[in-house]
Amino acid sequence: MTRPHGRFQQAFAKALFSSTEALDPAMRELATQPAFAVYRNTVMKACIDALEANFPAVARLVGSEWFRAAAALYVSAEAPRDGRLLHYGSGFAEFLRGFEPAAELIYLPGVARLDTLWLEAHAAQDASAADAAWVARRTPEQLAALSLRPHPAARWAWFDDQPVFSIWERNRAQGEVTDELAWQGEGALLTRPYDTVTWQGLTQASCVFLDACAGGATLQQAAERALAVDVKADLAAIFAGLLSAGAFTAPSSSPASNERTP
Structure with a gap:
């Protein structure tokens, strides 16, 4: 059962992000007070500032004025559920997908998704990465039967038809780029x-390989699924590249896992 003070807190929070007309009479009277308007504007600005900080590639692509106008609409519809604003905006990519002014920017939701994945990787728990030397000492039979789980901070995505990663990387790095994009x-x-x-680019076969490992597949099963989408995939290069990037967590039997702090 919700206690009276709890109901008031919920109503107060709703008043911060809702139009005055949508509130019940008691909260509507409070919301019309000048001091409340100042508080509401302060909270709204903090949320918009957080979104602009959390989605720097999107903000650079569209400009601060456009971004903040869109962010204000998102904040009104999706108030923060966590006091740590680093985590705010998990639904922003989906919001942009249905945002009419962004309809012609078909790559923008994907760019927002990569900004989101960066935040998730940044905030993920620490863990030891799989040791390439330990993996290399496994026999072919042992490797085939080995299941490697993705590192807790590893995030990956595949984007059909659009060079989303290249667009995101160029705007995340904020460097000057003159070469043309290959639209693929x-x-x-x-x-x-x-x-x-x-971060680094990935082939579709690499993404499928990681998807399989995340689902608990053995390396042999992951390799078979990767070959199913690209029969010419270089499995050795894919696996070596993922290991080098720290995409896998250390198995429980490897030396690296035994060095982790409990």
Whole structure:
């Protein structure tokens, strides 16, 4: 049962993000007070500022004025559920997908998704990455039967038909780019095996390989699924690249896993 003070807190929070007309009479009277308007504007600005900080590639693409206008609509519809605003905006990519002024920017929801994945990788729990030397000592039979789980900070995505990763990377890095984009599908991998989030492009076969590992498949099963989408995929190069990027967590029997702090 919700206590009276709890009901008031819920109503107060709703008043911060809703139009005055949508409130019940008691809260409507409070919301019309000048002091409340100042408080509402302060909270709204904090949320918009957080979104602009959390989605820097999107903001750079569309400009601050456009971004903040769109963010204000998102904040009105999706109030924060967590006091840690680093986590705010999990639904922003989907919001942009249905946002009419962004209809011609077909890559924008994907860019927002990569900004979201960066946040998730940044905030994920620490863990030891799989040790490439330990993996290399396994026999072919042992490797085939080995299941490697993705690192807790590993995030990846495949985008059909659009160079979303290239667009995101160029705007995330904020560097000057003069070469032309190849308009084709791309994948992306974001990892944080140590202190800093890093990223790199991925093939579709690599994404499928990681999807399979995340589902508990053995390396042999993951390789078979990767070959199903690209019969010419270089499995050795895919696996080595993922290991080097820190995309896998250390197995419980490997030395690296035994060095982790409980």
